[in-house]
Amino acid sequence: MSGGVAHDGVAIGHAAGGDGAVIGHAAGGDAATTHAPSDAPRRQALINLDAFRHNVRVLSSLATPAETMLAVKADAYGHGMVPMAFAALEAGASSLAVLDIPAALVLREAGVTAPIFAWMHAPDARFGDAAEADIDLGISAEWQLEAIAAARASVAPRVHLKIDTGLHRNGASAEQWPGLVRAALAADAAGVVKLHAAWSHLADASPADDAVALGELRAAVEVAEGLGARFVQVHLAASSAGIRMPEARLDMVRFGIAAYGVTPFDDESALELGLRPVMTLVAPVVSVKRVPAGQGVSYGFDFRTERPTTLVLVALGYADGVPRAANGHGAEVWIDGHRYPIVGRIAMDQFVVDVRDAAIALGDEVVLFGEGRVPGGTGAAAGSPESIPTAEEWAGYARTIGDEIVARVGPRVERLYVSDATLAGDVDAARVVRDDVVVGTGGAGGAVGDGGGVVGQWMIGDPDAMHQFGVDFARRLRAGDVLVLTGELGAGKTTFTRGLGAGLGVRGSVTSPTFVLARTHPNAATGVPLVHVDAYRLASAAELDDLDIDFAGSIVVVEWGSGMVESIVDDYLELVIERPRGEVAVGAAAPDEPATRSDHADADPSLAADEPGGTGASVDTEETVGADEPVEPRRVTLYRRTAQNGGDR
Secondary structure (H helix, E strand, C coil): CCCCCCCCCCCCEEEEECEEEEEEEEECCCCCCCCCCCCCCCCCEEEEEEHHHHHHHHHHHHHHEEEEEEHHHHHHHHCHHHHHHHHHCCCCCCCCCCHHHHHHHHHCCCCCCCCEECCCCCCCCCHHHHHHCCCEECCHHHHHHHHHCCCCCCCCCCCEEECCCCCCCCCEECCCCCHHHHHHHHHHHHCCEEEEECCCCCCCCCHHHHHHHHHHHHHHHHHHCCCCCCCCCEEECCCHHHHHHHHHCEEEEEECCCHCCCCCCCCCCCCCCCCCCEEEEEEEEEEEEEEECCEECHHCCECCCCCEEEEEEEECCCCHHHCHHHHCCCCCCEEEEEEEEECCCCCCEEEEEEHHHHHHCCEEEEEEEECCCCCCCCCCCCCCCCCCCCCCHHHHHHHHHHHHHHHHCCCCEEEEEECCHHHHHCHHHHHHHHHCCCCCCHHHHCCCCCCCCEEEEECCCHHHHHHHHHHHHHHCCCCCEEEEEEEEECCCCCHHHHHHHHHHHCCCCCCCCCCCEEEEECCCCCCCCCEEECCCCCCCCCHHCCCCCCCCCCCEECCCCCCCEEEEEEEEEEEECCCCCCCCCCCCCCCCHHHHHHHHCCHHHHCECCCCCCCCCCCCCHHCCEEEEECCEEEEEEEEEEEECCCCC
16 A cells, blocks of 8 residues: 555645645645745645545445545645645545656655656656656557657556547547557557556536547447456546446546535535545634725725724635636635635735624634534534635635636645644634744743644655755744754664754754754854754753753754653654555554664764864764665654653654
């Protein structure tokens, strides 16, 4: 199945690769997403993985005995490709669908081992790389088979031949189909490809049109079989036909938008289909203003107040995916249990809400659509004054479809991965998860809330990804924060810390401080230094305390610090970096038995070398021979610890 799991927590960073994303890594594709500074308003998309898994199970059960292929194209419809891919496989999907080869390769690099299907190819597509990575390829034209042959890969990829059944996009026409089949059979015989499937896609124009398309696919399969083809699978249905057209399910259904809790229909809601919204889009109130009657609001003064009222400003705009087309069409948001209208034009970074006489305060959370922070939603009837708007309602405001509403959510919006258990806590605990998943309220000396536990988990594919993960993580840290790094020699701790230093903008090369014990890297921009500590050689917390580190005024990273920092600070974070060996459950490692720590003793003092800008020698083999460079995916788990839980996992 999958090579790892995406557990509930925060996604640090968001970067495009093909049509997908790797958490904390700008991998391939068009462009890497930039990140807002740490003091920017907290625009967030809460992604409920439990809701997603529920939807996948509902749809898979409906499709049985047909297999379920889960579409994670377009960065999983804006939800985050990598975590949604792992969650889909956990919930029972047998394979994944992406648009193009770069996205498929990102999933492979993230540790996905399940079948991955990619079907849109430019003339310069990386067919050789796709073949070597065991990517299934959709084939619409003979030139694509020729390009695969020219790539001379050592592995023959499985191919799915596409027949155009009426959409007139990609796919062979009825006239081209026999030639494509013959070319595929010849390539199969030559060992260039493995002929696997025939497929098409429906227009969802009408039941009658879809029935015609199904007939055309069946006819094309008969033609191919007459030419000698033997298909392992034939697939046609996506979400709409997968739900309402049982005869189109065939061997496999490619479920897409329905799995994300958005209905594909105009006449039946997601709730009526038994599906739950996966994304909840939220942002804070950043201004509260009492205004008299007759005042214009936002650009163009399309709206004027009819009475004295309170206007609140929300830090979200069309640059974040809020559709400007919703202007003047009754768009509403949910604040503190009630719906309120957006007034005036939606701008690039902000919009205004008329809350009338409600006591709304700075920092209050505004929900545009989704379930909110209560599993299953508020319990209010859909469309009622107490209910949270749905993505479908927003589609109505903007005269579009729900798919676009979730897929267009922009890169300034953090994706925060949560579970029902996370959301079921009290309000204060939920706000800790929202606002302080990576930093305790008030820094290392402040209260993080009761208990601790897993905040997030990621699969990191390579050294560049680990470095970028550190860069992205840095924007969360502030003076007073303590981060403990745990992992065997070569896990990637120093690579991560180098990225952290780069993200913080500190001076000096970040290296392993093995025999320096603690190295301080100043930060001229913020005045908050990074202190990098190696506690392996320390016998006790007292010795760590004797280093006289300014915990309150610094960001402190401690390698091998578990079991020591608890006596010095009230709360801290622990990042555990592991090589995944099978499906290791979160929390499987014993907190008081860091067995891999003994590997650290293998560092040879004879390898010592003076580090420029340092105060002593660094001899850790992580630095001298590059053992710290992860050459296979790493599972990285972030825990929030408090003195009360003593570091328990």
